[in-house]
Amino acid sequence: xxxxxxxxxxxxxxxxxxxxxxxxxxxxxxxxxxxxxxxxxxxxxxxxxxxxxxxxxxxxxxxxxxxxxxxxxxxxxxxxxxxxxxxxxxxxxxxxxxxxxxxxxxxxxxxxxxx
Amino acid sequence: xxxxxxxxxxxxxxxxxxxxxxxxxxxxxxxxxxxxxxxxxxxxxxxxxxxxxxxxxxxxxxxxxxxxxxxxxxxxxxxxxxxxxxxxxxxxxxxxxxxxxxxxxxxxxxxxxx
Numbered sequence: 001x002x003x004x005x006x007x008x009x010x011x012x013x014x015x016x017x018x019x020x021x022x023x024x025x026x027x028x029x030x031x032x033x034x035x036x037x038x039x040x041x042x043x044x045x046x047x048x049x050x051x052x053x054x055x056x057x058x059x060x061x062x063x064x065x066x067x068x069x070x071x072x073x074x075x076x077x078x079x080x081x082x083x084x085x086x087x088x089x090x091x092x093x094x095x096x097x098x099x100x101x102x103x104x105x106x107x108x109x110x111x112x113x114x115x
Numbered sequence: 116x117x118x119x120x121x122x123x124x125x126x127x128x129x130x131x132x133x134x135x136x137x138x139x140x141x142x143x144x145x146x147x148x149x150x151x152x153x154x155x156x157x158x159x160x161x162x163x164x165x166x167x168x169x170x171x172x173x174x175x176x177x178x179x180x181x182x183x184x185x186x187x188x189x190x191x192x193x194x195x196x197x198x199x200x201x202x203x204x205x206x207x208x209x210x211x212x213x214x215x216x217x218x219x220x221x222x223x224x225x226x227x228x229x
Contacts, residue, residue, distance in 0.1 A: 004158075033216045042119075042204050043159070045216030059216065091159065104217065106151075106159040 004107035006092050012113045013082045021077045021110045025094030032075050033104060034067055035091040043091055049075060082114045117141050121205045121220035128195055129228050136190040136223050138179075138205035146207040148172075148181055148188040149217065153202045162190075162203070200227045 005024045013019050025032050031050055035043035036059075045059040051072035060067070064083075069075040079086055089111050093104040121138040128134060140146060150162040150172070163172030168183035177192045188205060205220040 035216065040221070042206075042219030042221045043217070045218070048216055056216075093159075103161050103164075108158045 004092055004094050004105050006090075006107040006110050008110060009108065010111050010113075012115060015084060015114055016081050018078065018080045019082055019112065021079075021090050021112070023075045023077070023092030023094075023107060025073065025075070025092070026105055027073075028096070029094035029105075030072075030097050031095045031102070031104075032069060033093040033095075034075070034077050035093065036061075037089040037091055037109070039088070046077070046090075079112075082112075084114050087112055087114045117143055117146070117207060117209075117218045119205050119207055119218055119220040121203075121223055124202075124222070124224035125226050126223060127226045127228065130197055131194045132227075134190070134192040134195045134199075134225070136203055136205075136225070138188045138190065138220060139186050140188060140205070140207045142183070142186045144209050146209055148179070149206040149208065150177070150179055150188075150190050151204040151206060151219075153204070153222075155201070159204070195225075195227050197227045197229050200225055 007022045033048050034046040037043040047067045048056040049069040052069050064080045066078045089109040091109045092107045095102040095104045119140050147166045149164045151159045152162045153159050163174040165172040165181040168181050171180045179188050179190045202222045202224050204222045206217040208217050
């Protein structure tokens, strides 16, 4: 594809529901990042994949958050038992490689609202 | 931990004014530095970057110089346009270490009035 795509673009969940957010990176990009952006704040790092390997998940806020990239391409961020504080825009980014010399390309984000 | 601090917004300027948005970073390691821009209704886009001290990144008339002595990476533009209205984010990334994501500042909302 031409860029990073994410679906759904908007998600409303009732507190306690599970949600799954999808990211389709740019074809051939080895590295994939997830970020969480609260209203009025900058994005905050959640987790990083190199191919199918999750090399860093230090930013995941709790064990309710889980991410996977089983075939080294599409990634899914899953949030179990959603809470109101999970309301945010979830951004996915991909790059040719994880090194900072390579630009990260961002998707449009999924806006999650937990009611 | 690593952090980026940038000036609070909104910043409101008239068209053709000179722009400076301040950004400072923690000096741990040898980070690369970035400015990202988010136009209304669009996703984050890389505006410019610098990977080592004294490097100057530039794009679309914007410039920023990597200043190690002051741990700063201020964004400047000589003459802003209405189309520059957006939210600007300063960010850092450890050089070489791919297992960390970008660390962003909180963003500065820039409003340019005609």
